[in-house]
Amino acid sequence: MCAFSAMLGLGIISPFLPEFAREHGANGFWMAMIFAGFGISRGLVMPVVGMLSDRIGRKIFVAAGLLIYSAISLLYVPKLNVYTLTLVRLLHGLSAGMIIPIVMAYVAEISEEGKEGATMGTLNTMFYLGLGTGPLVGGFIHRHMGADSVFYAMAALGAVTFFIVVFFLPDIKGPGAEKGVGRPSYNTLIKYNLVKAVLIIAVMITLMMVVFMSFLPSLADEIDVDTHHIGIIISLGIIIAGVLQIPFGRYSDRLSETGKLMQIGAGTSVGMISLLLIPFCPDFTALLGAGIILGLGAAITMPALSSISVSIGKEAGMGSWMGMLTAVMSIGFILVPLISGVVMDHLGIDAVFYVLFMVVLFGGLCYFYYIRRRMMGYLQG
Numbered sequence: 356m357c358a359f360s361a362m363l364g365l366g367i368i369s370p371f372l373p374e375f376a377r378e379h380g381a382n383g384f385w386m387a388m389i390f391a392g393f394g395i396s397r398g399l400v401m402p403v404v405g406m407l408s409d410r411i412g413r414k415i416f417v418a419a420g421l422l423i424y425s426a427i428s429l430l431y432v433p434k435l436n437v438y439t440l441t442l443v444r445l446l447h448g449l450s451a452g453m454i455i456p457i458v459m460a461y462v463a464e465i466s467e468e469g470k471e472g473a474t475m476g477t478l479n480t481m482f483y484l485g486l487g488t489g490p491l492v493g494g495f496i497h498r499h500m501g502a503d504s505v506f507y508a509m510a511a512l513g514a515v516t517f518f519i520v521v522f523f524l525p526d527i528k529g530p531g532a533e534k535g536v537g538r539p540s541y542n543t544l545i546k547y548n549l550v551k552a553v554l555i556i557a558v559m560i561t562l563m564m565v566v567f568m569s570f571l572p573s574l575a576d577e578i579d580v581d582t583h584h585i586g587i588i589i590s591l592g593i594i595i596a597g598v599l600q601i602p603f604g605r606y607s608d609r610l611s612e613t614g615k616l617m618q619i620g621a622g623t624s625v626g627m628i629s630l631l632l633i634p635f636c637p638d639f640t641a642l643l644g645a646g647i648i649l650g651l652g653a654a655i656t657m658p659a660l661s662s663i664s665v666s667i668g669k670e671a672g673m674g675s676w677m678g679m680l681t682a683v684m685s686i687g688f689i690l691v692p693l694i695s696g697v698v699m700d701h702l703g704i705d706a707v708f709y710v711l712f713m714v715v716l717f718g719g720l721c722y723f724y725y726i727r728r729r730m731m732g733y734l735q736g
Contacts, residue, residue: 472608480598569691603659
């Protein structure tokens with residue numbers, strides 16, 4: 356439930372972006388800032404929170420993050436301009452950054468040996484369902500009840516989850532926290548080929564999801580797809596990514612490390628296809644199909660990626676590693692909207708998807724370079 360709540364706030368504004376831009380005269384850059392603000396603050400706080408949770412405990416960060424999340428949700432209700440909305444998104448990302456890496460560390464530490472893919476796949480399902488429900492709920496309620504009702508519901512959900520955490524979630528620290536057991540630093544971790552490969556592909560998956568969520572609404576708006584249907588397109592793709600996490604997680608648990616790395620590469624390649632297809636989609640049905648392909652790619656990739664991440668976290672300190680991993684993934688939430696906003700302003704919306712395809716293709720080549728070195732026995736690059 357914590358995972359669901361934290362990700363709900365990320366996607367809920369997606370269907371409104373084109374309409375908001377028209378009402379307030381926001382160009383591509385400010386549309387990007389509204390979306391990227393969530394990732395900027397989230398990325399900054401995650402490594403610090405993850406590291407501290409290994410030392411002083413995890414529960415306090417999850418509870419504090421949910422309390423802030425609930426309060427910040429109410430700040431969307433007043434009439435905001437592009438600047439104040441960007442500030443609210445920054446604050447919302449801060450609260451999510453206190454929740455996400457800690458929840459990942461909790462689940463990773465209770466996962467059974469050999470079942471990491473299925474266990475983390477279950478968590479990923481909640482992440483994706485929260486992410487996918489945001490646009491769907493946002494688009495539907497915006498159409499029938501007005502946007503304010505969405506944010507009241509978010510605040511209530513955050514508050515309920517806060518009380519559940521306070522009364523029922525046990526507190527834990529990273530293994531060896533009381534004894535001061537040393538862990539490799541971030542500078543040491545980044546030298547390993549496996550770590551580089553995991554971080555690169557995590558960013559690539561995030562890039563694809565973010566451009567899909569933040570700029571598909573603008574493309575769909577140009578071919579007269581309404582807000583409600585935009586929400587369906589985004590949500591269905593992400594929900595498919597979520598519900599398929601568990602079966603693909605069980606499949607990855609039967610694979611060796613090399614097999615998991617190949618599964619990651621295959622899933623990323625499937626996702627890349629959607630980036631090329633989206634600009635050629637003439638209507639709602641075609642866009643829906645492209646979104647389903649993207650969701651399938653993420654479903655194939657993420658359980659295997661999460662399984663390998665658990666093995667790294669057991670060596671590096673689970674909170675610290677999950678903080679690092681999620682912070683690096685936040686780069687996608689920051690750079691994609693900003694770069695894509697500039698590209699859209701100068702070259703048009705179609706060019707956004709072509710540019711991101713080239714970026715993901717380059718990242719994929721780097722990924723295969725590092726896993727090849729890993730397979731050849733070079734632990735460090």
